[in-house]
Amino acid sequence: MKRAAIAALALSTTSLVAPRARAQALAEVEILPPPPKEVGFDQNIGRDVPLDATFRDESGKQVRLGDFFSDKPVVLSFAYDTCPMLCNLSMQGLASSLKGINLDAGRDFAVVTVSFDPKDTPERSRAKKQAILPRYGRAGAAEGWRFLTGDEAEIRRVTGAAGFRYVWDAPSSQYAHPTGIVVLTPKGQIARYLFGIEYAPKDLRLSLVEASQGKLGSVVDQLLLLCYHYDPRIGKYGPLALGAMRTGGTLTLLALGAFVTVMIRRDRKTKKQGGGK
Numbered sequence: 001m002k003r004a005a006i007a008a009l010a011l012s013t014t015s016l017v018a019p020r021a022r023a024q025a026l027a028e029v030e031i032l033p034p035p036p037k038e039v040g041f042d043q044n045i046g047r048d049v050p051l052d053a054t055f056r057d058e059s060g061k062q063v064r065l066g067d068f069f070s071d072k073p074v075v076l077s078f079a080y081d082t083c084p085m086l087c088n089l090s091m092q093g094l095a096s097s098l099k100g101i102n103l104d105a106g107r108d109f110a111v112v113t114v115s116f117d118p119k120d121t122p123e124r125s126r127a128k129k130q131a132i133l134p135r136y137g138r139a140g141a142a143e144g145w146r147f148l149t150g151d152e153a154e155i156r157r158v159t160g161a162a163g164f165r166y167v168w169d170a171p172s173s174q175y176a177h178p179t180g181i182v183v184l185t186p187k188g189q190i191a192r193y194l195f196g197i198e199y200a201p202k203d204l205r206l207s208l209v210e211a212s213q214g215k216l217g218s219v220v221d222q223l224l225l226l227c228y229h230y231d232p233r234i235g236k237y238g239p240l241a242l243g244a245m246r247t248g249g250t251l252t253l254l255a256l257g258a259f260v261t262v263m264i265r266r267d268r269k270t271k272k273q274g275g276g277k
Helices: 002-028 086-099 122-136 152-162 201-211 219-227 241-276
Strands: 054-056 062-064 074-078 110-114 145-148 167-169 174-176 180-184 190-195 228-231 236-239
Touching: 074 086, 074 152, 086 110, 086 122, 086 201, 110 152, 122 145, 180 201, 190 201
Parallel strands: 074 110, 110 145
Antiparallel strands: 054 062, 074 180, 167 174, 180 190, 228 236
16 A cells, blocks of 8 residues: 555656646746747749949959859859858758759759858858858769859849848848749849758759740659649749649540551551552
């Protein structure tokens, strides 16, 4: 009986202490505040970015944003060189994501990373580029991925057009900003947004194929674009039932057409053989 009483007492004591311990542990956990309302992406799809905006590239040369637009789509990202963590993660994630698709920066598309800190310098950008490119590891990446710095006014022109909203957070001495990339057409028009630190190869490839305006991609990519649609709420491509039906109908028509062609050729061949006899 004594043992039972002691066990019951221990159990009741534990049940009283456990909630207090959990409450104390929760109180010690740092609850991070939500991001400021000024931070985020406005999806300005269809809007043109200012191609005449002037910057300095990683070598210190003065350039125009439009210098990196020709006949290829462009991936535009924003990151500042002294960012303590998030920018580094997003740049590494972008490099890994680009490595996962069979399109090459420089040959099939261009990548432009614009610093939104006017205090950044070409020297810092060059160091950042040298740290990121090995993770991508593709030939031609040095010319295909450029890093730009500029003054406040020019930076704001580009970030404003792209809908990239950020603020300086004085208590932490860093910028509060979103993460994501903007995919642009060869003429500098915003086509798609992808959000997050890393991007699914399917989403990245399809966004580049769409933005290329028919200059990139295979028949398979075009069929996939019938099956998947871009969801601007989440910045990703999702399956579309109607697209799947269209694809099924297209494949059925192609198969039917091939069958009819084969049968016609076979009939003609038979008639020729009959006439020869």
